[in-house]
Amino acid sequence: MGGVFAVIGTPAVAPKSRGKSPGWTPGKKRHRKNRYPIVKKTVTPPPKEPSIAV
Structure with a gap:
């Protein structure tokens, strides 16, 4: 059987x-x-705070 496999290949x-x-x-x-x-x-500047009018 080994000879057959050798001829056929893989x-x-x-x-x-x-x-x-x-x-x-x-x-x-x-x-x-x-x-x-x-x-x-x-660098982004800090946000401005709203000014409160007195």
Whole structure:
């Protein structure tokens, strides 16, 4: 029966390799991340109190 399975093959996908990742491809230029200006929230002034006429 093993010979039949060897001839037919398997429907399963071949296993993926494991271990250390390949990393950067040779010759590829590396760039620094783009820096954007910091956006700060503006300080809102406290609400004005209603004036009481005496």
